[in-house]
Amino acid sequence: MLDFDTAQSRLAQAGKRPEAAETCPLYRAAGRVLAQPVVATLDLPPADNSAMDGYAIRYADYQPGRKFPVQQRCFAGVRPQALQEGQTIRLFTGSLMPEGADTVVMQEDCAEVDNLLDIRLKPKNGTHVRRQGEDVHKGDVLLAEGTRLEAAHVAVLASQGLVDLPVYPQLKVGILTTGDELAFPGQPRKTEQIFNSNGPMLAALVDRLGAQVVHVLHALDTPASLKKALATLLKDCDLILTVGGVSVGEKDLVKPAIEQAGGTLDLWRVCMKPGKPVALAHARHKPIVCLPGNPVSAFSVFALLVSPLIRAMQGRRDIMPPVQFGCLKTAKEFKETREEFLRVRAIPTAQDLPELIPYDKQGSGIISSLPWASGFARIRVNTAVGNGDVVPYYDYRHWLA
Numbered sequence: 001m002l003d004f005d006t007a008q009s010r011l012a013q014a015g016k017r018p019e020a021a022e023t024c025p026l027y028r029a030a031g032r033v034l035a036q037p038v039v040a041t042l043d044l045p046p047a048d049n050s051a052m053d054g055y056a057i058r059y060a061d062y063q064p065g066r067k068f069p070v071q072q073r074c075f076a077g078v079r080p081q082a083l084q085e086g087q088t089i090r091l092f093t094g095s096l097m098p099e100g101a102d103t104v105v106m107q108e109d110c111a112e113v114d115n116l117l118d119i120r121l122k123p124k125n126g127t128h129v130r131r132q133g134e135d136v137h138k139g140d141v142l143l144a145e146g147t148r149l150e151a152a153h154v155a156v157l158a159s160q161g162l163v164d165l166p167v168y169p170q171l172k173v174g175i176l177t178t179g180d181e182l183a184f185p186g187q188p189r190k191t192e193q194i195f196n197s198n199g200p201m202l203a204a205l206v207d208r209l210g211a212q213v214v215h216v217l218h219a220l221d222t223p224a225s226l227k228k229a230l231a232t233l234l235k236d237c238d239l240i241l242t243v244g245g246v247s248v249g250e251k252d253l254v255k256p257a258i259e260q261a262g263g264t265l266d267l268w269r270v271c272m273k274p275g276k277p278v279a280l281a282h283a284r285h286k287p288i289v290c291l292p293g294n295p296v297s298a299f300s301v302f303a304l305l306v307s308p309l310i311r312a313m314q315g316r317r318d319i320m321p322p323v324q325f326g327c328l329k330t331a332k333e334f335k336e337t338r339e340e341f342l343r344v345r346a347i348p349t350a351q352d353l354p355e356l357i358p359y360d361k362q363g364s365g366i367i368s369s370l371p372w373a374s375g376f377a378r379i380r381v382n383t384a385v386g387n388g389d390v391v392p393y394y395d396y397r398h399w400l401a
């Protein structure tokens, strides 16, 4: 059995990074991955402007008690006149600074009567002016290639006036569930069947990572059914995720079906709990990850082993999310012969580290543990861990994004 960290880095490198780029409109850019760095072509702000509703003056003109005639009322979006000596121009937040003015007096610190401004509080030289380029300089690298675009990045791109962006094509993922005991939600369920929760769950996980779910297929436990499904997935997808049928049972036919389709098995079985029977194969240069059928195992393997592979194949820069730490709060002691990933809920505390509370049922079929938890606590192999011990914590927010 392969150790967890080796398996994680081998899976992360099991796919090709994208080469081609395509164009995506700004309004559809959230969730996409930049294929080129973005360099500023515009200073931000593009020109000095007022940070307050107030009055522009030349600081050198100020004397206590002096009244300033209001030369112009200059709203944001209006071009200001050049300020004449001893005068003031009425400005609003975002109005451009008039030529010759260097200071803005907030309207709360002065009073305008009959077109004359009386400044009641001595201003500070240069105050309340937002300087050209103080945010961004023309030529700055704003976003790196491989950045996954979120709303914050869209704000930066829009502020440069960009409408079309170079992005990598969306990764196409195919999902294959297996097993005669499964009925899809919406289909009639026989007494001997359970609903197929892994198919929809994996589709949601893939979608959340910003990849495209091309197929969610189901194969019966027969070589012919598996062969047909694999052929479709290999034709249409860049990455294939199968689930179930990879353990040691007589109907665990997925690995032989991949080999029959011309694939080669790269690894099988990782020293982790849940998730041991996970396999990695390649067919037609495309990675196929075979996830264990138990729903908690499939979910955990996806987060910890598959998500870095997907990020890499999407062309993202940061493929391995941060691992944090937390303090276990438990009445039990944990010790396993495999690296264990407990489903835990992290509770912030006044101290540095959050408390990690394990769900009371930790079996691989306990679906209710998944939405209850906020992440996984890692229990090192053959190491007894109990209340108050500090352990690595893998937060869903990072590992499923």
Ligand SMILES: Nc1nc2c(c(=O)[nH]1)N[C@H]1C(S)=C(S)[C@@H](COP(=O)(O)OP(=O)(O)OC[C@H]3O[C@@H](n4cnc5c(N)ncnc54)[C@H](O)[C@@H]3O)O[C@H]1N2
Pocket (backbone or CB within 6 Å): 177, 178, 179, 181, 182, 194, 195, 196, 197, 198, 199, 243, 244, 245, 246, 247, 248, 249, 252, 274, 275, 276, 277, 291, 292, 293, 294, 295, 297, 364
């Ligand atoms: N003799 C042994 N038995 C098992 C071993 C072992 O080492 N020796 N390993 C156990 C471990 S650990 C796991 S994990 C499972 C993995 O088995 P498979 O990947 O072959 O998965 P299946 O047997 O097909 O299914 C396991 C379990 O999950 C349910 N399942 C499967 N697919 C779905 C789905 N799409 N939605 C909901 N539930 C699903 C299935 O009904 C089974 O209950 O093997 C252990 N056994």
Ligand code: MOO
Pocket (backbone or CB within 6 Å): 272, 273, 274, 275, 276, 277, 292, 294, 297, 364
């Ligand atoms: O690996 Mo299994 O995933 O322990 O249940």
